[in-house]
Amino acid sequence: MTTIALIDDHALIRNALKELINRFADFKVIIDVANGQELVEVLQQTVPPPNIALIDINMPIMDGFATAAYLRAHYPSTKMLALTVNNDDESVIKMLGLGAVGYLLKDAETDDLQAALVALVTDGYYHNELIHNSLLRAVKPVPARFSSPVFVLQGREEEFLKLACTELTYKEIADQMCLSPRTVDGYRDALFEKLGLRSRVGLALFAIKNGIFRI
Amino acid sequence: MTTIALIDDHALIRNALKELINRFADFKVIIDVANGQELVEVLQQTVPPPNIALIDINMPIMDGFATAAYLRAHYPSTKMLALTVNNDDESVIKMLGLGAVGYLLKDAETDDLQAALVALVTDGYYHNELIHNSLLRAVKPVPARFSSPVFVLQGREEEFLKLACTELTYKEIADQMCLSPRTVDGYRDALFEKLGLRSRVGLALFAIKNGIFRI
């Protein structure tokens, strides 16, 4: 039997979901609460914790993101599935980043929900088109901005850029690259000019955005 | 008829692929070269450019990444499909980040290749499990490191952290937050202490890594 916690601030929806899920074979809702705060309290008296948490995002007091962060930190064994109306990349990525292993929109079919729950049990995660596309857009830098004024890193600029995405000072970077600090200064200035930036944070963000530095 | 360019340094594989693809209905290999440099030269005499570029990654002189970057910059209409032995997240993400719309391993089935090519024409991209999982892992921060010493941003620290991921100076951040620069200094120092960091770049990387700031 797979145990489930429902976190959603709309009592009506919560109850409807509870009814629905309890009819699925091998799934049982053991917790239903209106927000993360309530969940935190209830979980202290729930041993063992639920196998799956179905989490809404828009909730008062402690929203879905905060709830996911808390669950990941305190109950890592509980698989998180986002179930929300938020149909935007930002929400999808953020929830996945916080450890959710699935993301389902509230306008999904009953079968989708069941398929998602089953997938969580059998595969450990649930994939769908929505997630896929959000992820794809997430890692893909905006193509237009850096492709027309042909942007090409040359020489050791890429090497420098990667090191700029660290806590090394420019002097330390110069040491690592076996260059004089002045030369490194030159790389920085050239990139500032080329990319229209004015600070090292800007360089780091650019590098990450364009896949030059991977976190 | 969909035109295709093959970029692969192994002549044998290139020829085999050419034979294979030319047997697919509506696909024709019009260019086959051993690396990006050769491609650059050949493309100057090829009007219009090919619809699809099948790109290997490990090549001498100008590898698949450089080739992809060049193609995106100079021939944005050419769809790029990576076809390589590199079965690692880094390569997948990097190619997708450079604008590839698909990624296929060389040990795929013939049918997979045909499906990928057809998908490129009809959908504009080609999705598979490999890409999906790499993307998922890519946006997912390492769970263990920041979940045990429960790390909680309090008060306006998160707001500050987001602003630290910009090119604003601390003074400008203070203005935006309606605080004195000293207070902002305090936020920075508190976070340095709490997170074991020593520079603003470190803060930015942390914020991105943990989904506090999304690029």
Add this chain to the structure above:
DNA sequence: AAAAAAAAGGGTGTTTTCACGGTTTTTTTT
């Protein structure tokens, strides 16, 4: 109501970062 903790503000000085001016050496192009 008192104590503790957190948030906000502060001073001073060092180090790093950035801007702006340049030169020399190597590589590429013509």
Add this chain to the structure above:
DNA sequence: AAAAAAAACCGTGAAAACACCCTTTTTTTT
């Protein structure tokens, strides 16, 4: 071989970032 371009290097000074130690106000806890 000469010209052009790129890579490496350099000095100076102002601004920003960082370290360290401290006070006042507000909020939370006891």
